[in-house]
Amino acid sequence: MASAVGEAVTAPSGRATVAWRGRPRGNPWRRPWVMEGFTWLYIIWSIVPIAIAVLFSFNKGASQATWQGFSTKWYIGNSVNSVLHNPSLHQAVIQTLNLAVLTTLITVPIGVGFAIGIDRWRSRTSTGLNFVMIFSFVIPELLLAVGLFLLVTQALTFIRLGTTAEVAGLVVWNISWPAIIVRARLVTIGRTYEEAATDLGASRLGAIRRVLIPLLMPAIFASAVLVFASTVDDFVIVEQLSSTAPTQPMSVLIYSNVHGGLSGPALNALATIMLFFSLVVAVVGFVAYRWMTRGERTKSSSAALTSIAGM
Amino acid sequence: MGRSQDTHDRRNRWLWMGLAAPGAIWLLVLFVAPFYVMMAVAAGGVNEFFQTAVPTWNPLHWSSANLSAVWHDMVGSGAFLGPPALRTLLYSASATVISLAIAYPVAYFVSRYAGRRKTLFLILLIAPFWVSYMMRMLAWIDLLQQGGFFNSALSFVGLPGHTDWLGGKSATVVLGLVYGYIPYLILVLYAGLDRIDQSLLEAARDLGLSKWRTFWRVTVPLSKPTIIAGTFITVLPMLGDYFTNQLLSGAAGTTMIGNAIEGQLESPGETGQGAVLALMLLLILLIPMIYYAVSTARASREFA
Amino acid sequence: MAGGNVKLESLTKQFDDVTAVDDISIEIQAGEFFSLLGPSGCGKTTTLRMVAGFEPPTSGKILLDGVDVGNWPPHRRNVNTVFQSYALFPFLTVAENVAFGMKYKSVPKSEINTQVAEALALVQLSGYEKRRPNQLSGGQQQRVALARALVLRPSVLLLDEPLGALDAKLRRTLQVELGALQKQVGITFMYVTHDQEEALTMSDRLAVMNRGRIAQLGTPDEVYNEPADAYVADFLGVSNLMDARVEPGGNGGGPCRVRLGDFVLEAAAGQLDATGAVKVAIRPERINLHPYEAGGANRVPGMVERLVFLGSTTQIFVRLATGSALQTLVRNDGAALPYSQGTPVSVGLPADSLRVLPDPGVSVAEIRDKTLGDQLLDLTSTTSS
Helix, strand or coil: CCCCCCCEEECCCCCEEEEECCCCCCCCCCCCHHHHHHHHHHHHHHHHHHHHHHHHCCECCCCCCCCCCECCHHHHHCCCCCCCCCHHHHHHHHHHHHHHHHHHHHHHHHHHHHHHHHHHCCCHHHHHHHHHHHHHHHCCHHHHHHHHHHHHHHHCCCCCCCHHHHHHHHHHHHCHHHHHHHHHHHHHHCCHHHHHHHHCCCCHHHHHHHHHHHHHHHHHHHHHHHHHHHHHHCCHHHHHHCCCHHHCCHHHHHHHHCCCCCCHHHHHHHHHHHHHHHHHHHHHHHHHHHHHHHHCCCCCHHHHHHHHCCC | CHHHHHHHHHHCHHHHHHHHHHHHHHHHHHHHHHHHHHHHHHCCEEECCCCEEECCCCHHHCCCHHHHHHHHHHHCCCCCCHHHHHHHHHHHHHHHHHHHHHHHHHHHHHHHCCHHHHHHHHHHHHHHHHCCHHHHHHHHHHHHCCCCHHHHHHHHCCCCCCCCCCCCCHHHHHHHHHHHHHHHHHHHHHHHHHHCCHHHHHHHHHCCCCHHHHHHHHHHHHHHHHHHHHHHHHHHHHCCCCHHHHHHCCCHHHCCHHHHHHHHHHCCCCHHHHHHHHHHHHHHHHHHHHHHHHHHHHHHHHCC | CCCCCEEEEEEEEEECCEEEEEEEEEEECCCCEEEEECCCCCCHHHHHHHHHCCCCCCEEEEEECCEECCCCCHHHCCEEEECCCCCCCCCCCHHHHHHHHHHHHCCCHHHHHHHHHHHHHHCCCCCCCCCCHHHCCHHHHHHHHHHHHHCCCCCEEEEECCCCCCCHHHHHHHHHHHHHHHHHHCCEEEEEECCHHHHHHHCCEEEEEECCEEEEEECHHHHHHCCCCHHHHHHCCCCCCEEEEECCCCCCCCCEEEEECCEEEEECEECCCCCCEEEEECCHHHCEEEECCCCCCCEEEEEEEEEEECCCEEEEEEEECCCCEEEEEEECCCCCCCCCCCCEEEEECCHHHCEEEECCCCCHHHHHHHHHHHHHHHHHCCCCC
């Protein structure tokens, strides 16, 4: 019967032709305006609120809603409430950096080792361990935080709540980043390079050190960037495992002061600082990644970006 | 190729085990063990004096006191756990559906139609990744305040502009969940859609399918695994969320199961019940988590 | 460094339920260019990998200059490999790649640069020291891989289909160069390929492998002109295999008489004491086409089906009265061909070129399908096992 627009039709003479019944609707090569518009709307909805929040961290007044002029008092000016001068704000910034650096330094090496080891050690144990790692990726953070809290308070009480516990928990929570990213890259690299290295005289370990690790550097770096950003952002685990004020990073401070407590723009300032840290690391990571992969076949920027984002 | 690697690797077993050991130990001690402790506390008793939890380590001595207390709280008289549980499901389901509805077209557009501007779009899509969750919620708190932009905008167009958006509205919480979790979903969908071979779609068009039909009969089925994976990594963490509603609402009428868990954990004498609740949530999530783990592990091996 | 004798004794490799290499024994002399030829899956690469040390043998011995190295790891064997994908380290320059293995030979730093330069000169890549692999063409990368292996002066060089990824013209050029290089350096080359032209061109001796076993081992001339069985005959070039039956009443030692359909011909090559059903083979360049009416020994009437112009030669497809289809080849020397499509001819199959081969029990069509299929598989695959 009535065919959809644009289907081939048999002419009355019986011979199939490539005539089309009806006109093809619209230009098949036209730009998809609707989808593009939708995408831009999403992007605006996604970014503008944040831009406004950053803006308000520079608000002269104490309101988070009404703009009262530009000022950096929340960062350095105000002698009581600015980040520079207020001790609890100050400490929070330091603690965030502290946690992020420590966690990254621990998580990346053991995550990389885990990825290489699990990839090659074919046994049921390794498959099981891999599963555990994937679980840690997909489980709600609250459940892990609760478990860790109970572990620290009931069993391993020599680890007291505080920075040590926070770092330990953050490492577990983030180990899936290097494990998954490096593993994916390992699969792409294959075995030939290591074989070539052993053929030329390197021992197994030497081949890993001189050939595999350099080949993995971009992935290692990308995962380090992700672990850093993820830790700066982390809230649930550190909240559960924190104890006194100095062990509370910026994320916890913001959370506890949102409904009263420290004044609004100060929180915005903290959040902007967190944003700044993450962005710096992200940009450094992107640039470093491009530099490291310059010796390989040309990769488009989009490949670099998605690697940094963990895909 | 795979077979020759196996014989190769068997010789170097100890090396691989050694490399994986630190990570493995860390996972076992700090991921697996905590759940045993959780079970010991859930099945344990209470120190009457300090009202602290006393874990029972030996499975043979586990008690079900906490379990019945929680069960009572869920279905007995005066039950109060029902509503948060239901709300959790409702919020997560709506937030996930809305997220998918937004994320899929965006991801589809950027992966297939963005052309030369792909990098630009990717940067814009990845940017929220680097913005911490706190900041994203703070942004909306600022906007939705009584004197904030949103209400001003509403009154500007003539709509009532005095609603207390942050006072306990479910819509706000769902919005927060969507806003918070959607960047991950978009990137997962993007990665999956980007992988779809363009020539498959061209072949479909060549064989006579219209644009719409190609989409429904080729693109969607091909992206099904990605959609499922994306849904999983969005819904599963969302079910344990407790901070979004605290930030954006703070009222008792929007609490989720995560709040109940947290609340009981901190209440003196009820730590055990909090542990039970956490374990119940874990149990419900176990099957989807296993499914996700199996399909991910299988997928990564197929790429080898 | 003298030496380079490779001896494989009853070498077998099993992967779970598959026997990739089935009890093969080969002795390669020092300084020889030896090829392993066969389709994908015949076990040639697995054999090479066992000699290199990437696979432990299931049973059997690998002897390098008399020493059993079967269980030695690769880095301890004085053997180097050129990989099919070259495996150049992308994060190192050409010079650094070539110098990679020298670190393990305790060569003084000053010496390293000299030897690297020598190796690069050997492969005609002087001046490329500072380049990166991704800036080189396929042929250049292959040469760097060669230099990297040769600079370590191994007793044996193993090459795993090194020319597989290059286009035809470059392949031919490099084949000649590789052959010359081997003679110049004097090292034993063990070369794996599925391209029979390559193997015939470059080797001193070669082994044709099929399903983990050696079908025939010999010089290119022997293997091509005196194939031991139908598989080898059909794998190496066109064999024009036909089913035949040996006529009873043999003449003890002399040429035997075979029946092809309605015709009886004399065959003077191959397994002359065979009886019953056999296969016969004749190389295209040995077939002569005569005018239809002309008489003569060993002639079968036929018709020209198709002519294919190949440039320097013309391929002629002829259908015999027996039903078999044959290919023959004539050089294009400028004179016009006295036949065209449809011309009846008398096909001459000289007795001393008509070879009797044992019947493997499968039809000609099946053999052709197998060898053709294997060759197609090789064309479309980039790795072999």
